[in-house]
Amino acid sequence: MHLLIIGAAGMIGRKLAERVAATGLIGGEPVDRLTLADVIEPDVAADFSGTRAAAVADLTVPGTAEQLIADRPDVIVHLAAIVSGEAEADFDKGYAINLDGTRALFEAVRLIEGYVPRLIYASSLAVFGAPFPDRIGDEFHLTPLTSYGTQKAVGELLLDDYSRRGFLDGIGIRFPTICIRPGKPNAAASGFFSGILREPLNGLPAVLPVPDTLRHWHASPRAAVGFVDHAAGLDTGLMGHRRNLTMPGVSATVADQIAALRDVAGENAVALIRREPDETVHGIVSGWARDFDTRRALDLGFQAEASFREIIHVYIEDELDGALPS
Numbered sequence: 001m002h003l004l005i006i007g008a009a010g011m012i013g014r015k016l017a018e019r020v021a022a023t024g025l026i027g028g029e030p031v032d033r034l035t036l037a038d039v040i041e042p043d044v045a046a047d048f049s050g051t052r053a054a055a056v057a058d059l060t061v062p063g064t065a066e067q068l069i070a071d072r073p074d075v076i077v078h079l080a081a082i083v084s085g086e087a088e089a090d091f092d093k094g095y096a097i098n099l100d101g102t103r104a105l106f107e108a109v110r111l112i113e114g115y116v117p118r119l120i121y122a123s124s125l126a127v128f129g130a131p132f133p134d135r136i137g138d139e140f141h142l143t144p145l146t147s148y149g150t151q152k153a154v155g156e157l158l159l160d161d162y163s164r165r166g167f168l169d170g171i172g173i174r175f176p177t178i179c180i181r182p183g184k185p186n187a188a189a190s191g192f193f194s195g196i197l198r199e200p201l202n203g204l205p206a207v208l209p210v211p212d213t214l215r216h217w218h219a220s221p222r223a224a225v226g227f228v229d230h231a232a233g234l235d236t237g238l239m240g241h242r243r244n245l246t247m248p249g250v251s252a253t254v255a256d257q258i259a260a261l262r263d264v265a266g267e268n269a270v271a272l273i274r275r276e277p278d279e280t281v282h283g284i285v286s287g288w289a290r291d292f293d294t295r296r297a298l299d300l301g302f303q304a305e306a307s308f309r310e311i312i313h314v315y316i317e318d319e320l321d322g323a324l325p326s
Contacts, residue, residue, distance in 0.1 A: 001031050003232075004068060006059070006105070007079030008036035011181055012122070014044045015225045016077065021045035026075055027118075027233025037068055038080065059101030065108035072112065075232050076119045078105060083188035084126060087148035088284065098151035106158055110167040119159070120231045121172045123244060125217060127153040128289040137293040138246070145287045156244040163236075163243050171231045172244030176219040176304070179257075180315040189284040193218065196254070197261055197312060200269035203325055209278035212255040215290040219249040220314040223304040230302055238300060248304040250311060251291035260308035264316075265324060 003026050007013045013036070020031055021044075032050040036042040037057040045052060057064050059080060069076065080101060081087075087094030102121070109117060126149030127142045142153045156172045163170040180201075181194040192209055193216065199206035219227075227247050236243070252260075262270050294302075305311050316322060 001026065001029050001075065002033040002035070002071065002073040003031045003075045003077070004035045004037065004073035005042075005077045005079065006037045006057070006068065007077075007081065007122070008042035008044065008054075009038035009040050010079055011183065011221060012175075012178070012224050012228070013038070013042065013077075013079045015221055016228055017042065017045040017048075019225055019229065021048040024049060026229060027231070029233060033073075035068070035071075035073060059104050060096045062104075065101075065104045069105075069108055069112070069115075069117075072115050072117070074117055076105075076109075076117050077122075077228055077232075078102065078119060079122045081122065083186055084124075084146060084148040084284065085189040085191075085281075087151065088146050088189070091147055094147050094151055098148065099154055102155045103158060106162050106168065110162060116166060116169055118232060118236075119168045119170045120228055121155060121159050121170060121244075123156050123172045123174045124149065124152045125174055125176065125246070125289050127156060127174065130287050132289055135291045135293050136246070136289050138296045146284065160241060160243050164241050169236055170243045171234060171236060171239070173227050173231060174244065174246045175224055175227070176217045176247055176249035178221055178224050179218045179311060180319075181221065182315070182319045189281050190216070190288075192281065193254075193257070196273050197257060198315070200261060200272040201265055201312070201315065201320065201324060203272070205272045205274060208254065208273050208275050209281045210254060210285060211277075211282075212258065213253055214282075214286065215251060215253045216285070216288060217249045217251055217290065217292055218308070218311060219247060219304040220311045222314050222318060223247075223249075226304075227302055234300060245297045245300070245302070246292050246294050247297055248294045248302055249292070250305055250308055252308050257308055260312055263309060264312045
């Protein structure tokens with residue numbers, strides 16, 4: 001099987017590539033060819049035992065999508081995007097990358113006769129906007145309140161339609177906010193959700209820009225990679241024409257996060273969190289959904305953590321070699 005990961009230099013892309021390199025599998029099937037693409041050359045999965053290639057590729061450049069799929073990869077994982085805060089700040093860039101790039105990829109696939117790959121599309125909870133119920137079910141309509149959410153919602157509709165027409169075999173994954181993200185903060189408005197845990201767990205100060213009462217939906221990076229892996233092997237005949245799914249996760253307030261941090265790392269870690277209200281950040285994230293009924297994804301076999309303590313322990317195991325810094 002030939003696997004193409006677009007956005008392979010990002011956090012989920014890197015972790016997915018490393019898992020494939022370690023197991024040799026995606027969706028339970030052997031991978032003998034791995035192509036990694038991003039706007040910067042991905043530097044991961046060097047120990048992959050099959051044929052590995054890395055490409056610098058920008059889907060907004062005409063002809064790029066056609067080049068990436070010229071060898072007809074069996075599974076395409078489309079993770080490339082700019083994040084919520086940046087897409088809101090730069091309208092043109094957001095639409096060029098998050099929508100036009102996605103459409104270019106779908107069109108490139110459509111125009112190859114007889115080619116119908118499994119295509120996994122990274123969507124977002126930002127496709128939902130207030131007013132919404134406290135717990136959103138699978139039947140709730142898409143009402144995004146940001147440019148990023150709108151771009152992802154349009155991508156979902158395209159995925160459904162291209163799949164319905166038989167041009168590709170798509171699955172759209174609405175990722176929870178991924179927490180705790182390793183490495184340095186990014187431009188995402190949601191970055192503080194990870195920062196208020198990651199930095200204190202590493203003995204560093206962190207800034208909290210929103211009230212403790214803010215509630216949101218989370219899953220770990222390990223769960224995110226698991227979502228993609230499971231989607232690669234899923235029988236899409238079970239999904240019908242509704243190809244986009246909200247992934248399972250943990251609904252938690254910021255106070256819940258901090259309480260879990262206290263339980264795992266103690267009061268000294270919590271003391272490193274500094275409250276600095278930011279109305280811009282709060283204005284973006286307060287319009288996001290807080291809790292979901294994900295029985296459809298669960299029935300299809302997708303899995304995530306059951307508590308925020310579990311999410312913190314995943315970070316410690318995967319990023320801190322299983323122990324807090326002394």
